[in-house]
Amino acid sequence: MGVVETLTSRNADFAASGFSPDLRLMPKLKTIVIGCVDPRVDPNAVLGIAPGEVGTLRNVGGRVTPALLHEMEMLRKVVQAGGGDIGPGWEFVVLHHTDCGITRLESEPEMLSEFFDTDQQHLAEQAVSDPRASVAHDVAALRNDPRVPGVRVSGLVYDVATGRTETVVEP
Template identity: 65%
Template sequence: MTVIEDLIARNADFAADHFTRGLRLMPALKTIVIGCVDPRVDPNEVLRVRTGEVATIRNVGGRVTPELLMELGMLRRVTQAAGGDIGPGWEFIVLHHTDCGITKLTDRPELLSLYFGVEEKSLSVEAVSKPRAAVAQDVAILRDDARFTGVRVSGLVYDVSSGSVELVVAP
């Protein structure tokens, strides 16, 4: 059986026994979790989120990049078109983790500066190699974005060796 055949078979089981009808477009907890694509750190699994409770965005390092800010802006437009809005009463949770692959690129400032949309001289190596510093930096960027005034923003770090999260920046 190929990977795609296996996944389609798993979906058949999901559709038959686990699918929840009637979920709304808006996450029930009015929360967006921003996390890393690392397969060890699925935010919905790590935080035991049920289907429909949160929206999850994943990228390399779980970082707040210019592209992520554009995506959040687009999501805001989607919520407005659906009769809601990302604003007061909503939460953003930034979830970084230990042993992140992005830390392997600290010797590639030209690549990282492009990803973060900053000049190389402005790139903080600490905010790439240290997850707590990275979370604090990303939370600050979100809190400073005028499009999301009133959104509560917090930051967590997940330890891949223990399975535990640590609150690094309180909402």
């Protein structure tokens, strides 16, 4: 059986026993988790998140980039169109992790500069090789972005060797 057949078979099981038509577009916990695409660090599994509780945005490194901020702006417009807003009462959790694949790109400054939309002279500010420093950097970026006012932001680092998270930046 191929991957697509395996996944659609699992979907049939989900539709029969795990699907809930009562889930809403707005996350129950009014929270968005920003994390890495690394399959070892699935935010739902790592943080025990149930379906419908949070929204999740994932990219390489779980980084707050200009593209991610634009995506957040789009999400806010979606929420506003539904009569709500992303602002006070909402939380963002930035989740970085140890042994992140983005660190393997340090020899690719052109690629990283494009990803972060910065020149190579300022690339060191992104703290690509240090998950604690990078999560603090990204939390500060979110806290200072006017497109998401009044949102509580925290930063966690997940250790892929132990399965534990560490709160690096308190909300």
